[in-house]
Amino acid sequence: MNTVFLFVTLFVFLGIGVPIAISLGLASILTVLLFQPDSIASLTLKFFQTMEQFTLLAIPFFILAGNFLTTGGVAKRMINFAISTVGHLPGGLAIASVMACMLFAAVSGSSPATVVAIGSIVIAGMVRVGYTQAFATGVIVNAGTLGILIPPSIVLVVFGAATETSVGRLFMAGVIPGILLGLALMTAIYIAARFMKLPRQPKASLRERLLAFKDAMWGLLLIVIVMGGIYGGIFTPTEAAAVAAVYAFVTAVFIYGDLKLSDVPRVLVDSGRVTVMLMFIIANAFLFAHVLTTAQIPQDIARLISDADLAPWQFLLIVNIILLIAGNFMEPSAIVLITAPILFPAAMHLGVDPVHLGIVYVVNMEIGMVTPPVGLNLFVASGITGMPLLTVVRAALPWLLVLLSFLILITYVPIISTFLPDMLFGKALK
Numbered sequence: 001m002n003t004v005f006l007f008v009t010l011f012v013f014l015g016i017g018v019p020i021a022i023s024l025g026l027a028s029i030l031t032v033l034l035f036q037p038d039s040i041a042s043l044t045l046k047f048f049q050t051m052e053q054f055t056l057l058a059i060p061f062f063i064l065a066g067n068f069l070t071t072g073g074v075a076k077r078m079i080n081f082a083i084s085t086v087g088h089l090p091g092g093l094a095i096a097s098v099m100a101c102m103l104f105a106a107v108s109g110s111s112p113a114t115v116v117a118i119g120s121i122v123i124a125g126m127v128r129v130g131y132t133q134a135f136a137t138g139v140i141v142n143a144g145t146l147g148i149l150i151p152p153s154i155v156l157v158v159f160g161a162a163t164e165t166s167v168g169r170l171f172m173a174g175v176i177p178g179i180l181l182g183l184a185l186m187t188a189i190y191i192a193a194r195f196m197k198l199p200r201q202p203k204a205s206l207r208e209r210l211l212a213f214k215d216a217m218w219g220l221l222l223i224v225i226v227m228g229g230i231y232g233g234i235f236t237p238t239e240a241a242a243v244a245a246v247y248a249f250v251t252a253v254f255i256y257g258d259l260k261l262s263d264v265p266r267v268l269v270d271s272g273r274v275t276v277m278l279m280f281i282i283a284n285a286f287l288f289a290h291v292l293t294t295a296q297i298p299q300d301i302a303r304l305i306s307d308a309d310l311a312p313w314q315f316l317l318i319v320n321i322i323l324l325i326a327g328n329f330m331e332p333s334a335i336v337l338i339t340a341p342i343l344f345p346a347a348m349h350l351g352v353d354p355v356h357l358g359i360v361y362v363v364n365m366e367i368g369m370v371t372p373p374v375g376l377n378l379f380v381a382s383g384i385t386g387m388p389l390l391t392v393v394r395a396a397l398p399w400l401l402v403l404l405s406f407l408i409l410i411t412y413v414p415i416i417s418t419f420l421p422d423m424l425f426g427k428a429l430k
Contacts (some may be wrong), residue, residue: 002295003295005031006028006288006295010288021277024338025288035295036291054238056161059241059279060272062108062154062241062244062245063110063275064245064248064268065107066248067113067271067274068245069108074216074248074252074256075104078103078104079121080212080216081103081213083096087200088204090190090198091200092200094131097126097143098186102178103216103220103223104147107152114147119137123137138396138397138398141377141395142400143185145370146181146366148366150178151170151172155362155365159336160237168421170355170421171227171237172231173418174359176420181402181403184405222244222251225247226244249264282333285337285338289338297342301343315350315352317411320364320411322339323361326339328373328374330374332362355417355418356417360407360410367400370396370403378396
């Protein structure tokens, strides 16, 4: 009865427009007051204890690093480098846009930030040289989702905190899938460009490529610092986030000089606003998970799956369906925090690798970023282009097929996700 009340209350609150964080908190408190022996004091303690997780400290630092780089002109330099590398191919500017999204994703950890930083520059540029606005916008909306797959990814940090999975392993697990998805989008663009006879850029000389690389080098170096530092054991993912924030500040203000010192307080305030919003969602979601665990719901579901004798592939199919539906209505971090405590124990019971499950989660969240009614990338793209939301949705649909095909591949070929972390860190104990 308490389980039914918990979920019905949550969906009623969401249905009447109550923000997700408050809906989670209120549903949890009402369930405890009416059906469970816990006191409000114990819930208050649990609420604040969730914020003590060292792993979660990476979130504000990665948000701050992303904001410094978005404001500081790093994206423009990465775009120029990408154009000099692949711009001469058919559909070269669109392919370069995907490459730029991959590079910026590797320093920002955020999908909307990637769409804003890259899309605000390249969409208008593509239209000027002969692409339709719909084609350009559809490419960026989908390529921008790489921001939560290619490490450092805020969603992977949240998954690691919610399931006690190594964030370092999750980051390494995102590298190969992120590259493969980027290449898949580039291939689709190349094929479309050959049929549609899309323009290509003049081929850059070796000197122009080297100059573009030199100009973008300080931004690209952050990728090496973060991933190399984690792999080399120099610092943890959380410490890597702090290093990234300091490095991004120095790069934007003192090396490139695109950001004035007088602009820094505004960046700090913007980052703080996003951090508070996300951490408030996380705290309430952990409270929700605590109520679920107290009611033995994850254990009951794991037992139900065991009794149903599901094969791992059948379970993963169910996971994908649940996450694809949830992605239409909720923000990625909230989905992870609500569903992971329920699905993770069942996955472990069936022998699913936790790192593989994390990547499956994130690819589903990528698709959720470009599906209505709550696909955040759609709203961001609509905002920067002025296109009606429904037009953006139609523009994104053809490229969404690439993401859906990739989801099937990543779900049923786990070695794509597990190869790199197993090679670097050794096989994890299950």
